[in-house]
Amino acid sequence: MMGGMEKIFEPYDSTACCLCGSRSHLSGEHKIKASQLRKQFGIEPMLIGSFDGRSKPKFAQGPKSKAFHFSAPVCVKCNSLKTQNADKAFDQFHQMASEVVACGSDPKILFSKPEWSENTNNYLDLYRFFAKQLACQIAQSNGPRFKIICDFAIGMSRINPIQLFIDRDPAIDVLPALLRNEGVAGHGGLQVCYGSFGVVCRFGSSLTIGEMRYNFAIGLAPIVGLALRIQYPNFEQKCKAAWKALKLE
Numbered sequence: 001m002m003g004g005m006e007k008i009f010e011p012y013d014s015t016a017c018c019l020c021g022s023r024s025h026l027s028g029e030h031k032i033k034a035s036q037l038r039k040q041f042g043i044e045p046m047l048i049g050s051f052d053g054r055s056k057p058k059f060a061q062g063p064k065s066k067a068f069h070f071s072a073p074v075c076v077k078c079n080s081l082k083t084q085n086a087d088k089a090f091d092q093f094h095q096m097a098s099e100v101v102a103c104g105s106d107p108k109i110l111f112s113k114p115e116w117s118e119n120t121n122n123y124l125d126l127y128r129f130f131a132k133q134l135a136c137q138i139a140q141s142n143g144p145r146f147k148i149i150c151d152f153a154i155g156m157s158r159i160n161p162i163q164l165f166i167d168r169d170p171a172i173d174v175l176p177a178l179l180r181n182e183g184v185a186g187h188g189g190l191q192v193c194y195g196s197f198g199v200v201c202r203f204g205s206s207l208t209i210g211e212m213r214y215n216f217a218i219g220l221a222p223i224v225g226l227a228l229r230i231q232y233p234n235f236e237q238k239c240k241a242a243w244k245a246l247k248l249e
Contacts (some may be wrong), residue, residue, distance in 0.1 A: 004216060008146065008224060009145065009185060009228070010145040011145065011232075012071070012142050012143060012145065014072070015073075015171050017074050017075035017078055018070075018073055018074060018134065018135055018145060018150075019145075019150045019153055020073045020150065022078075024075060025075055025077065026073040026075055027076050027079050028070065028073065029074040029132070029136050039204040043055065058156045058213045065139070070106070070136040070139065070140050072102060072139030073138070075187075078154050079106045083099075083132050083153065083155075085121075085125045085128075085133060085155075086125045086126070086129040086153070087129060087216040089126045089129060092122075093110065093116070093122075094209060096110055097111075097212055101211060107167075107212070111123070119158075124160060126164075127152075127164060128152060130164060131150075131153035131160075132154075132206060133216065134162065134204070134216060134217070135150050137187075137189065137205045141235070142234075142238075143190075143235045144228075144231070144235065146218070149161060149218060157176070162216055162217070163217045163218065163219065164214065164215070165216075166213070166215075167210045167213055167215075168211050168212065169212070172184060172208075172211055178197045184210065187207050188204075188207070188215075189205060190203065191202075191205055191217070191240060191244050192242055193243065195225070197225065199222055199228070200220055200239055201219060201226055202219050202220060203218055203220070204216060204218070205215030205217075
């Protein structure tokens, strides 16, 4: 019944790249791009935290601080050569989208432009950026490598499994004026959803830079969620506990 399912995942390994599995020349990947942090905050120390009124924010010494890195490693080759075009595509798109939002328009209109239309190189590279982010978020939680996400992220596949939703982050409006004026950047961590079959049906996360919010996710067929439960029960139980805690909030 589960024939071939072992090819969907590869186990998490804290000593290997969470994108390709290499153990050579490991480095760290930023949760929020250092270049975007510099644009928002310059090179001065920053406050990092959830700003939920319960936890105490900490100081981070500039955009290169280890506080902004995922704990899961990424090899130098994946972090530069294989995902460089994706990083550039995101920077370009974000600049254009920010200008569109500042004018009161919907950033999705950018996808009507020929250079950003579906399945163009720019379009796929933009989505590859979010595939890399999602792969790192899953690895951060000790989850397995999803081959379809990782292969797409590093350009080994043109099959795009990522769902992307872009809008202005409404949380900006409820932040203290000082934080809004100084600039905001944040991520949503790993988000998980369970479906009617009682297994994981979706993994997602979000990225906010300035006023722009990017929600990105991958949907899972029930058979894949079942395979995850069977092959990685500890991770799946962690996901279930997080999902139940979220529903109780």
